[in-house]
Amino acid sequence: MADKSKEKINRLEPDYRDIAERLDDFNEVENSLSVDDIKKQATRCLNCGTPFCHGYACPLANIIPEINEFVTMDRWEDALELLLTTHPFPEFTARICPALCEGSCVLGINESPVTIRQVEKLIIETGFEKGWVKPRPPLKRRAERIAVIGSGPAGLAAAERLNKKGYRVTVFEKDLNPGGLLMYGIPNFKLDKQVVMRRINLMKDEGIIFECGIEAGRDISFNYLTRHFSAIIITGGTGQPRNLNIPGRELKGIHFAMDLLKAQNKRLMGEPLAAELDITAGGKNVVVIGGGDTGSDCIGTALRQGAKSLCQLEIMPRPPKVRDVKNPWPLWPLIERVSSSHQEGGTRRWCVETVKFEGSREGEIKRLYCLEVEWLHREGKFIPVKKENTEFTIEADLVLLALGFLGPGPDPLADAIGLERDEKGNLLVNNQHLTSLPGVFSAGDIARGQSLVVRAIADGVAAAEDIDSYLNSP
Ligand SMILES: Cc1cc2nc3c(=O)[nH]c(=O)nc-3n(C[C@H](O)[C@H](O)[C@H](O)COP(=O)(O)OP(=O)(O)OC[C@H]3O[C@@H](n4cnc5c(N)ncnc54)[C@H](O)[C@@H]3O)c2cc1C
Numbered sequence: 390m391a392d393k394s395k396e397k398i399n400r401l402e403p404d405y406r407d408i409a410e411r412l413d414d415f416n417e418v419e420n421s422l423s424v425d426d427i428k429k430q431a432t433r434c435l436n437c438g439t440p441f442c443h444g445y446a447c448p449l450a451n452i453i454p455e456i457n458e459f460v461t462m463d464r465w466e467d468a469l470e471l472l473l474t475t476h477p478f479p480e481f482t483a484r485i486c487p488a489l490c491e492g493s494c495v496l497g498i499n500e501s502p503v504t505i506r507q508v509e510k511l512i513i514e515t516g517f518e519k520g521w522v523k524p525r526p527p528l529k530r531r532a533e534r535i536a537v538i539g540s541g542p543a544g545l546a547a548a549e550r551l552n553k554k555g556y557r558v559t560v561f562e563k564d565l566n567p568g569g570l571l572m573y574g575i576p577n578f579k580l581d582k583q584v585v586m587r588r589i590n591l592m593k594d595e596g597i598i599f600e601c602g603i604e605a606g607r608d609i610s611f612n613y614l615t616r617h618f619s620a621i622i623i624t625g626g627t628g629q630p631r632n633l634n635i636p637g638r639e640l641k642g643i644h645f646a647m648d649l650l651k652a653q654n655k656r657l658m659g660e661p662l663a664a665e666l667d668i669t670a671g672g673k674n675v676v677v678i679g680g681g682d683t684g685s686d687c688i689g690t691a692l693r694q695g696a697k698s699l700c701q702l703e704i705m706p707r708p709p710k711v712r713d714v715k716n717p718w719p720l721w722p723l724i725e726r727v728s729s730s731h732q733e734g735g736t737r738r739w740c741v742e743t744v745k746f747e748g749s750r751e752g753e754i755k756r757l758y759c760l761e762v763e764w765l766h767r768e769g770k771f772i773p774v775k776k777e778n779t780e781f782t783i784e785a786d787l788v789l790l791a792l793g794f795l796g797p798g799p800d801p802l803a804d805a806i807g808l809e810r811d812e813k814g815n816l817l818v819n820n821q822h823l824t825s826l827p828g829v830f831s832a833g834d835i836a837r838g839q840s841l842v843v844r845a846i847a848d849g850v851a852a853a854e855d856i857d858s859y860l861n862s863p
């Protein structure tokens with residue numbers, strides 16, 4: 390291992406492509422660090438006795454200290470093998486994970502954490518470049534067939550792990566391409582769709598069958614599934630966006646964020662778009678309501694489409710720049726995040742409530758009526774209270790609602806067979822991912838609620854183990 394006593398190495402952040410250049414296309418914006426820089430960064434790892442990155446923070450329990458050590462020793466193939474033992478798709482999280490591991494890195498107590506996500510990115514991309522990542526079909530096939538419903542990260546992870554165990558896996562996907570939100574939600578400038586297809590093609594070469602354009606519960610029945618498959622796992626994601634039911638909501642030009650993002654991803658994939666879904670921000674004054682990541686993805690997308698102006702509104706208070714005392718290490722740092730899209734343009738406002746939409750005579754959105762709130766603790770609750778004389782309006786031709794998701798909503802398969810749901814509407818599963826029907830499992834956002842790609846992958850991996858135990862139990 391490199392001698393850490395000689396030089397003090399600071400954390401190095403990857404930079405982004407030049408703003409003027411990147412706004413001209415939808416290609417990935419983040420540059421990678423060089424091999425030398427990554428090796429230096431990996432030497433910052435303390436190889437902790439209790440590695441919080443691995444044991445506490447990473448949902449996949451990636452063996453981060455040892456992976457870092459292999460990198461410092463130039464043992465890239467060993468680093469890759471170790472990474473792949475816990476993680477089926479490092480190339481996805483290496484691009485779009487908030488890096489929960491870094492939020493809990495021990496080094497972060499006194500200085501900045503190890504750049505774990507960047508290390509992971511170089512390992513997996515080196516693996517693809519050198520041909521070390523190649524189809525690894527199982528040596529022996531089993532008789533049982535398994536149906537995976539939905540091909541987002543949870544479904545893909547379950548399919549990959551079950552196939553490795555020798556099961557005959559078919560993935561059913563209602564969209565024309567597999568990948569779920571990796572393909573249709575997350576913009577290309579964060580995750581290139583070639584990266585997703587590279588993995589899907591590898592999975593096909595390993596023997597997994599993908600049946601796209603097929604909605605389980607509509608195009609194929611539960612009866613069909615039970616006749617052909619020994620187990621079913623439903624990984625349909627959360628499809629029901631949160632609405633903003635205020636006066637004027639019915640006006641034309643007010644859309645859910647996913648409508649814009651899905652339309653743009655489909656356009657880039659050359660997929661047909663129905664006229665009512667052909668939404669673009671080009672030449673428009675755009676307001677995004679919701680200050681989270683989906684809202685930020687709308688900003689990057691709208692700017693590339695040529696939006697005239699852009700404003701993102703958030704009702705919650707502006708987060709602090711550094712951790713608050715009530716949010717100590719090793720908790721995930723609740724601090725203000727500036728995404729690559731925020732750097733590109735638009736304005737952000739916090740503590741703003743939208744109370745009314747107003748439209749033209751033709752019924753098109755023209756302006757928003759807003760006011761400022763302050764957040765106060767009252768009777769044990771943290772609530773927004775209107776600030777006097779703070780009313781203002783914003784002109785808008787396009788409003789995007791990025792307020793999160795309420796849950797899966799109606800699901801043709803789950804509803805046809807009467808699967809039980811929890812109080813939030815998610816499919817109810819026990820601690821072995823089993824739903825209320827024997828042989829029917831569920832994982833990812835449809836069962837756990839809206840979350841992160843890394844959690845969906847971890848849930849899919851864990852569900853695959855549970856299905857294997859179920860099918861092997863006497
Ligand atoms: C705009 C946006 C940006 C995001 N950005 C990030 C990010 O940067 N980093 C991050 O970690 N997380 C991000 N997330 C969250 C992340 O994408 C999700 O948590 C994750 O994709 C959930 O995976 P999943 O497999 O459970 O569901 P999904 O990815 O939603 O996939 C479910 C799939 O099931 C299919 N399906 C549903 N019902 C049926 C049926 N009956 N028959 C056949 N197919 C069906 C759907 O078409 C879909 O393809 C983002 C989410 C959104 C909306």
Ligand code: SF4
Nearest residue numbers: 434435437442494495
């Ligand atoms: S917590 Fe940070 S310093 Fe410790 S082992 Fe993990 S990456 Fe290395």
